[in-house]
Amino acid sequence: MQKTPVFVLLAVGLMLSLSCRFNPDMQTLGTDYLQGEWQQDSISMEKQLVNYSLYHFKFSCDSFFVSVQSFSKTNPGADTCYKSGHWAEYAKGDYYQKSDTLHLKGLFCNADMSYKEPGGCFRSGVYEEEFVIGKKTDSLIQFNPTSSVIPLELRLIKKSTCIPKPL
Incomplete structure (x- = not known):
């Protein structure tokens, strides 16, 4: 009878220790072919669109920084924010690739990567996006957003290598 409680305690302790993990103290390597800076120069038929955005991504190990330049032919709000139909938003965080x-x-941030306080112009808080990866070469890649029908054709402007940093 004495062995049963000890065995149960050992089993529960083993399950708890296997289910809990500390966060890593270093960045992980991320996806090798994405490492570097990728620029979207234009989109097809942009002159016919009322609104569109152009993206600039920086991937470093398992982290990303994105700059989104948006353009609008209509006035979406106060001109102090939307600067006559052209404005920028920024986000940073982590990424991972699963299948395609x-x-x-991550979080919306300022151009200098500092945290963006809620309120004011544009979006703040959590940034979350998914892209299905289409055709790719060493210097060109296509991201198909799950939230839009307009694909992002990105070209590599600067290749880099992951050097993990402490978190």
């Missing part, structure tokens, strides 16, 4: 889908999750 790239998952980005």
Whole structure:
């Protein structure tokens, strides 16, 4: 009878120790072919569109920084924010690729990568986006957003190598 409680305690302790993990103290390597800076120069038929955005991504190990330049022929709000139909938003965070889908999750931030306080102009808080990766070469890649029908054709402007940093 004495062995049963000890065995149960050992089993529960083993299950708890296997289910809990500390967060890593270093960045992980991320996806090798994405490392570097990728620029979207234009989109097809942009002159016919009322609104569109152009993206600039920086991937470093398992982290990303994205700059989204948006353009609008209509006035979406106060001109102090939307600068006559052209404005920028920024986000940073972590990413991972599962099968053919790239998952980005982070926070909206300022251009200098500092945290963006809620309120004011544009979006704040959590940034979350998924892209299905289409055709790719060493210097060109296509991201198909799951939230839009307009694909992003990105060209590599600067290749880099992951050097993990402490977190």
